[in-house]
Amino acid sequence: xxxxxxxxxxDDYLDGRLAxxxxxxxxxxxxxxxxxxxxxxxxxxxxxxxREMAVPPPSGDLLERAMQARARTARARRQMGALAAAASLxxxxxxxxxxxxxxxxxLEGTRMVAVTPNxxxxxxxxxxxxxxxxxxxxTVKVPExxxxxxxxxxxELSWRTTLEAGRNVLELPVILRSITERALAARLEHGDSRxxxxxxxxxxxxxxxxxxxxxxxPAA
Amino acid sequence: xxxxxxxxxxADFEALVGxxxxxxYRMAYRFTGRREEAEDLVQDLLVKLYPRVEELARVxxxxxxxxxxxxxxxxxxxxxxxxxxxxxxxxxxxxDRGDPFDRMAxxxxxxxxxxQDRFTQAQIEEALAQLSHEHRAVLALHDMEGYTLVEMTTIxxxxxxxxxxxxxxxxxxxxxxxTEDGTF
Ligand SMILES: [Zn+2]
Numbered sequence: 338x339x340x341x342x343x344x345x346x347x348d349d350y351l352d353g354r355l356a357x358x359x360x361x362x363x364x365x366x367x368x369x370x371x372x373x374x375x376x377x378x379x380x381x382x383x384x385x386x387x388r389e390m391a392v393p394p395p396s397g398d399l400l401e402r403a404m405q406a407r408a409r410t411a412r413a414r415r416q417m418g419a420l421a422a423a424a425s426l427x428x429x430x431x432x433x434x435x436x437x438x439x440x441x442x443x444l445e446g447t448r449m450v451a452v453t454p455n456x457x458x459x460x461x462x463x464x465x466x467x468x469x470x471x472x473x474x475x476t477v478k479v480p481e482x483x484x485x486x487x488x489x490x491x492x493e494l495s496w497r498t499t500l501e502a503g504r505n506v507l508e509l510p511v512i513l514r515s516i517t518e519r520a521l522a523a524r525l526e527h528g529d530s531r532x533x534x535x536x537x538x539x540x541x542x543x544x545x546x547x548x549x550x551x552x553x554x555p556a557a
Numbered sequence: 558x559x560x561x562x563x564x565x566x567x568a569d570f571e572a573l574v575g576x577x578x579x580x581x582y583r584m585a586y587r588f589t590g591r592r593e594e595a596e597d598l599v600q601d602l603l604v605k606l607y608p609r610v611e612e613l614a615r616v617x618x619x620x621x622x623x624x625x626x627x628x629x630x631x632x633x634x635x636x637x638x639x640x641x642x643x644x645x646x647x648x649x650x651x652x653d654r655g656d657p658f659d660r661m662a663x664x665x666x667x668x669x670x671x672x673q674d675r676f677t678q679a680q681i682e683e684a685l686a687q688l689s690h691e692h693r694a695v696l697a698l699h700d701m702e703g704y705t706l707v708e709m710t711t712i713x714x715x716x717x718x719x720x721x722x723x724x725x726x727x728x729x730x731x732x733x734x735x736t737e738d739g740t741f
Contacts, residue, residue, distance in 0.1 A: 348724070387681065393586070395596055
């Protein structure tokens with residue numbers, strides 16, 4: 338048996354999967370060939386090392402934690418459902434938004450939209466995603482001086498949602514209760530990744546305005 | 558229709574899944590190589606499985622079934638994560654890895670055993686982290702946890718022939734990663 342053939346059989350030899358005749362041929366070669374014996378020994382050493390790889394204990398009771406997380410999610414979902422229906426918060430989801438390339442993301446930083454104070458204005462947040470992302474948490478923070486129509490006291494909204502690939506639009510009916518500028522903050526979290534951006538609401542004289550699409554146009 | 562209240566289904570769920578949580582965490586750690594990721598993986602899985610408690614109750618061999626679902630979830634997240642990492646959330650290097658182990662099983666040390674002293678747990682973890690999830694999974698199941706190829710077919714849903722060649726390729730790859738000269 339050649340060294341090359343032996344090498345092909347090495348793993349099966351280690352695992353005891355060779356037919357008797359082949360196994361004997363391998364053993365005979367090993368008895369004579371120092372290089373192949375060393376190779377075998379190294380492979381054994383690695384296997385031994387893999388078997389002994391430590392597993393650190395978990396930081397807590399995973400089952401209990403999961404049950405608590407489930408209860409929290411169920412509660413949040415109920416609240417969210419009611420709110421979304423009543424306030425007609427439309428979350429059309431788009432995906433891949435979080436899967437960004439290394440360029441600066443156009444969403445990062447601050448955008449501005451002009452709104453007429455003291456009347457509901459629809460503000461569209463558009464999230465472009467290059468892929469579908471499940472279990473995304475979207476949080477909108479509402480500052481003093483801004484209301485979500487129908488929910489004057491709601492300062493923070495949080496959803497668990499899925500972003501679909503492509504465009505995801507969130508329309509927020511906001512009322513600017515201030516004559517000076519205010520800023521909405523939105524945060525997207527997925528796994529241990531997160532993104533934040535701000536939308537400045539600037540008061541303007543009453544005249545028709547559209548929503549603002551935040552993602553059109555490249556960053557540079 | 559099930560009776561009202563959470564205690565019924567919750568208790569059923571805990572009774573069914575509870576005995577397997579340690580195993581799931583262990584496997585999750587094998588797949589991910591990171592404690593936090595392993596914990597998240599298990600927790601996400603448990604939350605996802607909770608509404609399926611009736612289905613779980615009908616599963617014949619729950620442990621391999623759960624391990625398979627865990628693996629599928631791992632593959633799913635792994636795919637997303639590898640892309641998400643691009644704009645990384647500043648993942649901290651592991652701080653719970655412990656000391657590199659310098660004494661690996663070495664029942665009969667000889668002059669040719671330098672390789673063993675060369676490998677620390679950290680080095681092996683680093684090499685494992687560079688493998689594809691398929692390669693990592695076969696090494697985790699077969700070489701670390703001692704599963705047979707036949708047992709692995711139900712978890713990975715791949716025939717034994719494929720698994721065997723995958724195992725060989727995975728070993729060849731990690732050997733290459735662990736030895737500069739590539740002769741190993
Ligand atoms: Zn040889």
